[in-house]
Amino acid sequence: MADLDNKAKEKAMDLAEDARQTEWKFPSFTAELFRGSFRWDLMHPFPAQDPEDKKTGDEYLAKIREVLERYVDPIEIDHTGHYPEEALKAFAEAGAFGMKIAKEYGGVGLSQTNYSRVLSLLGSYCQSTTTWLSAHQSIGVPQPLKMYGTEEQKKKFLPRLAAGEISAFALTEPDVGSDPAKMSTTATPSEDGSYYLLNGEKLWCTNGPDADILVVMAQTPPKMVNGKERTQITAFIVEKDMPGYSVAHRCSFMGLKGLSNGLLKFDNVKVPAENIIGKPGQGLKIALATLNTGRLGIPAASAGACKLCVQEVQSWINGRVQWGVPIGKHQAIAKKVANMAADTFAMESVVWLACAFADKENADIRLEAAIAKYFCTETTWRVLDDYLQVRGGRGFETEHSLRERGEQPVPVERFLRDSRVGRIFEGSSEIMHLIMAREAMDTHFKLMMPLMKPKPGATESKGSLILKAVKFYASWYPKLWLPSATNYEVKHLNATNQDHLQFVDRTCRKLARSLFHTMGKYRERLEYEQLILANFVEVGVDLFAMAASLAYAEYLIGQKPDDDTPQQLADLYCANARDRIAANFRAVKHNHNAKFRGVTDALMDGKFGWMATDIMDDYVAKAAARELGTAVEAREEEHAHVK
Ligand SMILES: Cc1cc2nc3c(=O)[nH]c(=O)nc-3n(C[C@H](O)[C@H](O)[C@H](O)COP(=O)(O)OP(=O)(O)OC[C@H]3O[C@@H](n4cnc5c(N)ncnc54)[C@H](O)[C@@H]3O)c2cc1C
Known part of the structure; x- marks a missing residue:
């Protein structure tokens, strides 16, 4: 069973691997960081907007x-x-x-x-x-x-x-979300290759129900590559008035109430071959490349929401008096609010830096975009949850209700609901971890995987592979123990923040060393050690956000030397990040990963039935059966009507 699981994972990974974009003109700060090289020159002077x-x-x-x-x-x-x-x-x-x-x-x-x-x-x-x-x-x-x-x-x-014709991106299906390589929507070429017949369903397509023009990913006939059958995914432009295309259901969610989102159906939709984007078989690469840059949108919006909250919280913690003082004077509240401000500052730094990188043509921003998306959506959830708590009962009340009874409608409850999906769509946080881990390990995977897990049909001799690896590691590894040669050239950061900067520099090298040692320990199994890789990724994310915050603070102080708030914010963010980094390094060696496995295996085997006392335990199943029945009937009726 485990073997089968690993084979299925391997197939998905192979396809994802083929779809990775690999050629870039500008290097990635974060990829270098994972290799132990602190490229401060890539973010300092901070690339301020022209x-x-x-x-x-x-x-x-x-x-x-x-x-x-x-x-x-x-x-x-x-x-x-x-x-x-x-x-x-x-x-x-x-x-x-x-x-x-x-x-x-x-x-x-x-x-x-x-x-x-x-x-x-x-x-x-x-x-x-x-x-x-x-x-x-x-x-x-x-x-x-x-x-x-x-x-x-x-x-x-x-x-x-x-001009305003609306478009949408249709990748997800009812049975495939994070693993789109397994999609079942098909596009069958006509005999003369002039058109394709599209069949299948796409789920949760944002804008879908109102879209005029969609990009739809579908499987075209497989190809043999190096003796292995390779699934081909192709990207098609579909227009809403193409016969056979329909909206099967409009979805609704806990937040984003004004969203247009739905389940789309393709029933022998005839799509001309000239509507293929790129080449047949390039669809997954196109989808992933689209998401690489597309991912920068969510962090910017998240930072916007948090910046508003940081502005709004000021009057609340001053004006709300409990136990004789403004609540901002209570330590427990001060801690939450200070972290809200420092985390928002870090988000802002990460977003503008990633955008500046993206504005360079052909820059490798895969890691920075993934970090920005992951870091900002996770941090936003924390910031908004803290803000909700700081607002007490009013935090839980809707703006509509607050407005109706004459109070100031502060949007924290709505923001919290709306922002939650940021941790799921355009690649969930868990998938961001995998993407970041893959990129973090890139150098080692390229050098060591062909040795540890040779691919069928690989032609390079073992001797030549070993020679290549020895040559690289003999010069790279010793450097990770040498003192830094980085020239910091900062003019404005105070001593504490300069210390944080040096910490980032030396911790990059520690991160690269630990990654290398851990690979030696787990060898080819490391790619399945998600939690250990996640510890390393978390360290990388915090190091990137620390460096970005320090570079941004240095820039802001340069603009306004009398304002030392950027100094304070960068310092608090970095101090918290250093604690997290220490905990993550510790968790690589001392963790509860085996216990997580054990408990979840028991749960998956149905061993916790004894807990089901005093609950409506068959409610979900009954509700599902009833609702599913109605939905299927409604859909069948609708399709009978369309035909
Ligand atoms: C409001 C909304 C809008 C959306 N808009 C669009 C859109 O416009 N176009 C589109 O194509 N899709 C869209 N989606 C789909 C969205 O991208 C998917 O929900 C997302 O990719 C996750 O897929 P899934 O929900 O099927 O979860 P699953 O893939 O089933 O995952 C379930 C859980 O398992 C985790 N998981 C899955 N695989 C792994 C793994 N290998 N390792 C560790 N953990 C794993 C996931 O992170 C998640 O926590 C939208 C979804 C929502 C809710």
């Missing part, structure tokens, strides 16, 4: 702010679940559906930094709006077309998308 680009962004943000104020009432949208048509029209007129589309195709042509600034603004106000606009262009048709489309496809679709 003044011309900033001016463009300021003007555009003013335009979007106007639309928000005029057409979007986030409290009403959350309360009714209805997203106003006139807001979508106003956004289309303001060019908001073409923010990321180049001007030559009718778009606004914003840089990644300005686009993220808009998402931050939206995220601080109405996350349903963020999702409409970002699903359209962070992951919808414009992004894969920009990267892989032909000139003809760009000319045909981009002007329509920029």
